[in-house]
Amino acid sequence: xxxxxxxxxKGQLQVKEVDKPSISFGEVLVRMxxxxxxxxxLHAVHGDWPVKPKLPLIPGHEGxxxxxxxxxxxxxxxxxxxxxxxxxxxxxxxxxxxLNGQETLCESQKNAGYxxxxxxxxxxRAAADYIVKIPDNLSFxxxxxxFCAGVTTYKALxxxxxxxxxxxxxxxxxxxxxxxxxxxxxxxxxxxxVDLGDEKLELAKELGADLVVNPQKEDAASFIKExxxxxxxxxxxxxxxxxxxxxxxxxxxxxxxxxxxxxxxEMPVPIFDTVLNGTKIIGSIVGTRKDLQEALxxxxxGKVKTIVEVQPLEKINEVFDRMIxxxxxxxxxxxxxxx
Numbered sequence: 452x453x454x455x456x457x458x459x460x461k462g463q464l465q466v467k468e469v470d471k472p473s474i475s476f477g478e479v480l481v482r483m484x485x486x487x488x489x490x491x492x493l494h495a496v497h498g499d500w501p502v503k504p505k506l507p508l509i510p511g512h513e514g515x516x517x518x519x520x521x522x523x524x525x526x527x528x529x530x531x532x533x534x535x536x537x538x539x540x541x542x543x544x545x546x547x548x549x550l551n552g553q554e555t556l557c558e559s560q561k562n563a564g565y566x567x568x569x570x571x572x573x574x575x576r577a578a579a580d581y582i583v584k585i586p587d588n589l590s591f592x593x594x595x596x597x598f599c600a601g602v603t604t605y606k607a608l609x610x611x612x613x614x615x616x617x618x619x620x621x622x623x624x625x626x627x628x629x630x631x632x633x634x635x636x637x638x639x640x641x642x643x644x645v646d647l648g649d650e651k652l653e654l655a656k657e658l659g660a661d662l663v664v665n666p667q668k669e670d671a672a673s674f675i676k677e678x679x680x681x682x683x684x685x686x687x688x689x690x691x692x693x694x695x696x697x698x699x700x701x702x703x704x705x706x707x708x709x710x711x712x713x714x715x716x717e718m719p720v721p722i723f724d725t726v727l728n729g730t731k732i733i734g735s736i737v738g739t740r741k742d743l744q745e746a747l748x749x750x751x752x753g754k755v756k757t758i759v760e761v762q763p764l765e766k767i768n769e770v771f772d773r774m775i776x777x778x779x780x781x782x783x784x785x786x787x788x789x790x
């Protein structure tokens with residue numbers, strides 16, 4: 452089968468023929484139709500994080516397609532079902548985190564396109580219990596980004612505990628942020644979008660943002676405090692220290708700062724202000740299978756629509772270059788030819 456493979460960190464991906472995976476008990480083989488490109492894929496290819504991915508590696512954790520083969524012991528899905536293989540490739544199912552509905556914190560989890568091969572390929576082996584069905588009225592290209600960008604921001608907004616009619620800020624209107632704005636509006640929230648690019652802020656307004664601000668032109672936290680008295684919650688998708696510092700200052704007392712982006716440097720936290728103001732600083736990583744079902748349903752009802760640019764698998768290195776340079780609006784989705 453054709454796949455994009457990285458064999459050494461920071462190397463170019465090679466699109467080449469590799470062995471088609473075989474499946475065993477509890478697994479399915481998915482014939483991939485499309486796969487979204489996430490910034491995490493770039494981190495995996497570069498080996499940026501303390502826990503390194505396997506090598507060689509087929510990246511991709513927004514892969515979607517059709518089940519072609521079902522292994523022994525699988526009864527809840529069948530050949531022909533439209534499914535996606537998310538970042539949470541599998542979890543143990545019996546630790547405290549899994550039993551408490553916190554499966555994304557499972558210490559024995561496996562992650563697609565990181566600890567196991569992912570969706571930059573014509574076929575992907577998957578744990579049947581952790582794939583999620585795609586609603587019939589969503590195209591593969593529309594559905595792919597929901598499997599990470601969508602569910603990650605939807606879960607982060609839930610974690611803020613902001614209520615309908617309250618204010619949230621989205622820092623960074625890129626692949627994650629552009630869907631975060633839409634989920635927030637669908638959840639009945641008022642939205643301030645913050646980004647360094649005027650083009651992305653225009654997109655945010657088109658998607659329903661009530662207010663927008665460019666930190667290069669004015670202090671975003673001061674703008675937010677002046678306009679709405681501070682937000683009840685903020686979701687930080689941007690990967691920069693200044694974004695976190697501004698987001699923290701934009702929260703009203705008792706509000707929540709939810710961190711999604713993973714910048715390389717450490718972020719200082721003003722402990723005195725955090726205690727005095729009752730500020731909550733929360734890390735949120737993707738979402739559970741249930742979160743993903745809910746996120747897909749919003750999209751299926753037309754309340755959230757991913758903005759995608761479709762590119763062939765062979766263009767992956769060019770896509771990464773554009774991602775590094777901040778030249779992507781919305782999400783790039785790779786298409787995979789049938790074999």
